[in-house]
Amino acid sequence: MKVFKIVILVLITGLVGIQFFPASLNQNNTITKTDFAKTFNAPNEIQNLLKKSCYDCHSNNTIYPWYSKVQPMAWMMEDHINEGKKELNFNEFGAYSKRKQKSKLKSIISQIKDGEMPLSSYTLMHGDATLSEKDKQLLVDWFTNVRDNLNK
Amino acid sequence: MKFFKTTITVATVFVFALFITSCKNEKKTANEEMNHETEMKSDNHNEMGHDNSDGHHDNDMATTSEKRDIQASTQKNAATTPIIDAYFQIKNGLVADDKDAAAKGGKALLAAFSGFDMSKLTGDTHKEYMEIYEDAKEQAEHIVKSPIDHQREHFETLTTDINDLITLLGTEKKMYQAFCPMANDGKGAIWLSEFKEIKNPYFGSKMLTCGSVQKEI
Numbered sequence: 001m002k003v004f005k006i007v008i009l010v011l012i013t014g015l016v017g018i019q020f021f022p023a024s025l026n027q028n029n030t031i032t033k034t035d036f037a038k039t040f041n042a043p044n045e046i047q048n049l050l051k052k053s054c055y056d057c058h059s060n061n062t063i064y065p066w067y068s069k070v071q072p073m074a075w076m077m078e079d080h081i082n083e084g085k086k087e088l089n090f091n092e093f094g095a096y097s098k099r100k101q102k103s104k105l106k107s108i109i110s111q112i113k114d115g116e117m118p119l120s121s122y123t124l125m126h127g128d129a130t131l132s133e134k135d136k137q138l139l140v141d142w143f144t145n146v147r148d149n150l151n152k
Numbered sequence: 153m154k155f156f157k158t159t160i161t162v163a164t165v166f167v168f169a170l171f172i173t174s175c176k177n178e179k180k181t182a183n184e185e186m187n188h189e190t191e192m193k194s195d196n197h198n199e200m201g202h203d204n205s206d207g208h209h210d211n212d213m214a215t216t217s218e219k220r221d222i223q224a225s226t227q228k229n230a231a232t233t234p235i236i237d238a239y240f241q242i243k244n245g246l247v248a249d250d251k252d253a254a255a256k257g258g259k260a261l262l263a264a265f266s267g268f269d270m271s272k273l274t275g276d277t278h279k280e281y282m283e284i285y286e287d288a289k290e291q292a293e294h295i296v297k298s299p300i301d302h303q304r305e306h307f308e309t310l311t312t313d314i315n316d317l318i319t320l321l322g323t324e325k326k327m328y329q330a331f332c333p334m335a336n337d338g339k340g341a342i343w344l345s346e347f348k349e350i351k352n353p354y355f356g357s358k359m360l361t362c363g364s365v366q367k368e369i
Contacts, residue, residue, distance in 0.1 A: 097283040099316075103291070103309045110305055 018071040023078040026062040026085075034094030035059075040146050049139060050090060053118045053129040057084030059091045065125060098150060105147040112139050227322025231272075234264035236325055239314045240346055242295055246307055246353035247360070251300040254307075258295035261310075265289060273321075280320055288313040304354055308341045315344060318369065325369075332363035342366065 031038070037047045056062045062081055067073045088104055096104065111117040112131065123130045131139070238261035245254030265285055273281050291310040295303045315329070328345050335341035335354035343353055343363075350363045 097286070099283045099287045099313070100290075103287050103312075106305070106309060 015071075021071065023071075023074040025064070026060060026078075026081045027064075028060040030060075032060070032091045032094075034092050036090040036093035039094035042142070046139065046142050049131070049135055053131055053135075055090060056126070056129075057081050057122070058088045060085070060089070061091075067125075102147060102150050105143055105150070109140055109143045109147070112136055112143070228324045229322035230324045231269065232317060232321050232323050233325060234267060235261065235317065236314065236323060236327070236344075238264045239310065239344065242292075242303075242307060242310070243343060243345065243353045246300070246304055247351045247356055249300065249356035251303060254300070254303050255296045258292045258303075261292040262289065262296070265292075277320065281317070284313050284317050284320070288317070307343075307353060308336055311341065311343050315342065318344075323369065327369045329366045329369060330363045331366045334359065334362060344369070 036042065037050065042050070057080060062077075064077075068077050088108070093101065093104070108117075113136070115131075115136075118126075118129050118131070238257055241257030241260050242254050243257075245251070245257050265288065268285075270278065270281055270285075288310055291306040291313065294306045295310070298306065325346070328348050329342055330345055330350055330352075331340060331342050332352055332354050333340045341354060345351065348365060350361050350365070352360055352362050355362060
């Protein structure tokens, strides 16, 4: 029992302790000229879907949930966001080379079609980010159109 | 046991308190964000602005002449060989439905690119090479870590890159460009092969001989 108490104590002290090491926040509150929606003149409907389902990890602005204030969640989230932005940053899409834009569009379309994005671990906590079949179709059609225009 | 219960209670209260306070915060920041849709000048993307204008590079190789003839896809250039060989390694992995072999090819491709000497490339050629390299590298990274259906998708994009690379810089290798009308969701896709015989990397054993040779390089 004594060992158990010590373990619990250490765990709790640790949990409290790491609260003092905050993660850096992904919040710029600005819209860049190179933003995807601007570059390709996305209609509002598309923009709203992207903001709701993608921008938390794939842009320079995250709308943080309450638990992001608690460690170690904040660190995990920071990692996810960094990885997400490295893969695809909608805010900087306009600055990508044509080649990169095309291959990113291809991946975006395929990920949405296969339901791999948004990640299920993300929609678990963000129910409203789940894309309905209709949403998916809308996005896939629109992205495909953008890609076809780039290929011309 | 009493101690244990107290600890749990304290911990629960602690988490609860955090929950309540941060919930408020979240609403506030969300509102702020709504009023904050300000415009901003895009910051200069410095990392994009590769400065290749220093002109220090020796220009003694025929393949690096400033004027590039896009049609001359068969320039002799041995420098691209390791890259093309690694690409074939990925392709052959996919033909054999062997995810690990394809991943190994992906690693080989990354190594081949880092071993490529681009100091002889100048101006537009360098710029285009960098774009191809950047994209191909990403595809290779995904091929290294993805399941086979994803590897095939990335291979398709990679093929475009390698094909453009050969058009840009040339090759000393003899190869064939084949076309599979069923790949890419029925839109069709090309691949490059060192063999004339059709062995389809997009479907592997499922449809090994689907496709036809379009041209010889």
